[in-house]
Amino acid sequence: MRFDVFTLFPGIFESPLKESMLKRAIESGLLEVQLHNIRDYAEGRHQVTDDYPYGGGGGMVMKPEPVFAAVEGVLGTGDRGLGIGDQDAGQSAISNRQSTIPIVLLTPQGRLFNQQIALELAQYDRVALICGRYEGFDERIREHLATDEISIGDYVLTGGELAALVVVDAVIRLKPGVLGDPTGASDDSHASGLLEYPHYTRPPEFRGWRAPEILLSGDHAKVDRWRREQALLRTWRRRPELLDRAELSELDRAFLRQLAHE
Numbered sequence: 001m002r003f004d005v006f007t008l009f010p011g012i013f014e015s016p017l018k019e020s021m022l023k024r025a026i027e028s029g030l031l032e033v034q035l036h037n038i039r040d041y042a043e044g045r046h047q048v049t050d051d052y053p054y055g056g057g058g059g060m061v062m063k064p065e066p067v068f069a070a071v072e073g074v075l076g077t078g079d080r081g082l083g084i085g086d087q088d089a090g091q092s093a094i095s096n097r098q099s100t101i102p103i104v105l106l107t108p109q110g111r112l113f114n115q116q117i118a119l120e121l122a123q124y125d126r127v128a129l130i131c132g133r134y135e136g137f138d139e140r141i142r143e144h145l146a147t148d149e150i151s152i153g154d155y156v157l158t159g160g161e162l163a164a165l166v167v168v169d170a171v172i173r174l175k176p177g178v179l180g181d182p183t184g185a186s187d188d189s190h191a192s193g194l195l196e197y198p199h200y201t202r203p204p205e206f207r208g209w210r211a212p213e214i215l216l217s218g219d220h221a222k223v224d225r226w227r228r229e230q231a232l233l234r235t236w237r238r239r240p241e242l243l244d245r246a247e248l249s250e251l252d253r254a255f256l257r258q259l260a261h262e
């Protein structure tokens, strides 16, 4: 899978892409991250990429010309259905415009990133991510270039680069072959709609705290049921609203009824 990242600060990506799983995914050809410096597409001697906001106020706004030039220069304009109409990112569809390559604007105003959106993006072979800086983007970038807008949380970062890295990391680990354990992502918190069960490793006893005996028992059926119940319990305690959308068996429902009763 290829990510084209448009940024004013490509250096921010260097270290995260050179470590651990992302590094391995790149080395094995499962991940390609192409960094495009928006400044390289700005015209004039000073290659200006930002300007004062119309109407006054503090801060600078990212100019549309270099961002359009960068994205169109790399992706072309052919298959992106430019000009079909305005879009409102909303919380559902990736886009209401034609696009074979999602062009994602990182913005605190976008739809809130979650595992479902990571899964949506993982269906693509190529995704473009545009990182903002300063006060953000000239609105015409949002209206006429981006096909999706993603926020990684209800807080404001200084720039979109860390948000882009979060998206790359969450999406690429869903691609077959990226995780060492092929089933690793399926039990993760949020993958099944529940928070994941607790993990333990050696030693069996640490400072007097024992790992649950059932995990050492070798009885796989019992371990599976224990883990499922722990996941249900944890979700019920910490994020009960997730249970409304989780896929639950009759056994799960009975367990939850018992919890509520107790």
Ligand SMILES: C[S@@+](CC[C@H](N)C(=O)[O-])C[C@H]1O[C@@H](n2cnc3c(N)ncnc32)[C@H](O)[C@@H]1O
Pocket (backbone or CB within 6 Å): 106, 107, 108, 109, 130, 131, 132, 133, 134, 135, 136, 137, 150, 151, 152, 153, 154, 155, 156, 157, 158, 159, 160, 161, 163
């Ligand atoms: C200081 S922020 C601009 C915030 C903007 N003035 C607003 O209130 O919506 C600069 C850039 O950081 C990125 N950014 C900040 N918070 C983000 C978040 N929660 N999710 C994704 N990107 C974010 C965006 O690319 C944004 O253009």
